[in-house]
Amino acid sequence: MAEQQLLPSSEADALVTSSDPKHPANLICTLCRGFYALGWVTGTGGGASIRHDKLIYLAPSGVQKEQLQPHDMFVMDYASRQYLRKPTALKPSQCTPLFLAAFDKGAGCCIHTHSQWAVLVTLLVERDARAVNQSLTERCFEIEEIEQIKAVPKGRGKPGKLGYFDRLRIPIIENTAHEEDLTQSLEEAMEKYPDTHAVLVRRHGIYVWGDDPRSATTLCESLDYLFQLAVRMRELGLPWTPDDTNRQK
Ligand SMILES: CSCCC(=O)C(=O)COP(=O)(O)O
Numbered sequence: 314m315a316e317q318q319l320l321p322s323s324e325a326d327a328l329v330t331s332s333d334p335k336h337p338a339n340l341i342c343t344l345c346r347g348f349y350a351l352g353w354v355t356g357t358g359g360g361a362s363i364r365h366d367k368l369i370y371l372a373p374s375g376v377q378k379e380q381l382q383p384h385d386m387f388v389m390d391y392a393s394r395q396y397l398r399k400p401t402a403l404k405p406s407q408c409t410p411l412f413l414a415a416f417d418k419g420a421g422c423c424i425h426t427h428s429q430w431a432v433l434v435t436l437l438v439e440r441d442a443r444a445v446n447q448s449l450t451e452r453c454f455e456i457e458e459i460e461q462i463k464a465v466p467k468g469r470g471k472p473g474k475l476g477y478f479d480r481l482r483i484p485i486i487e488n489t490a491h492e493e494d495l496t497q498s499l500e501e502a503m504e505k506y507p508d509t510h511a512v513l514v515r516r517h518g519i520y521v522w523g524d525d526p527r528s529a530t531t532l533c534e535s536l537d538y539l540f541q542l543a544v545r546m547r548e549l550g551l552p553w554t555p556d557d558t559n560r561q562k
């Protein structure tokens with residue numbers, strides 16, 4: 314590991330000081346306040362990271378994400394993975410290696426939520442798999458013929474969005490005791506499902522990424538809508554797909 318390349322504090326602070334609301338240090342704070350209101354980042358869990366030019370902006374770990382301030386942000390040089398700015402007495406988000414995995418796939422923003430709808434969907438898929446003695450790793454969340462699917466990008470390098478009759482598949486990986494230990498299985502899911510822009514984590518939440526903060530947020534909102542709808546559909550005995558055998562008879 315190379316020497317730490319921390320900048321002198323005035324230069325480091327300049328990286329997180331801007332009156333532009335779209336500056337990553339400001340935008341992460343604004344996004345996290347919105348995510349908190351949606352129940353996505355309560356109790357310090359979850360968060361967001363932005364890649365801007367050659368820099369990665371990261372929130373600290375274990376802090377209330379709705380109270381973040383721009384001067385709380387860590388700044389990393391993407392190419393060297395060296396921190397240029399490290400706020401004293403704080404540690405970078407445990408999600409950092411997972412956010413970096415998304416940036417390595419070309420993302421400009423990655424969001425991690427602990428949305429209860431995402432968690433519930435993973436529990437329903439887990440129960441479905443157990444009912445037919447199927448390995449949990451073979452199961453994705455799948456849904457089709459719902460208008461909101463049209464907000465989901467087709468896939469990496471493929472222009473446009475899914476169609477109404479396309480099946481949306483979101484892979485699910487197993488949870489681990491420590492967030493950073495999810496990295497390998499997240500990367501494997503990205504390889505196995507190269508078109509996906511999101512990976513669910515069983516009994517934990519979801520990682521969602523996009524080219525920029527706007528596309529990542531739009532996708533995260535759309536998926537959360539679909540997860541909430543899917544939970545309610547299941548309560549009503551309605552199928553998620555035409556071949557869904559878990560609907561009420
Ligand atoms: C109750 S949070 C447990 C750890 C976790 O899942 C998480 O997302 C924490 O992220 P942080 O940015 O606070 O390290």
Ligand SMILES: [Zn+2]
Nearest residue numbers: 358359492518
């Ligand atoms: Zn988490």
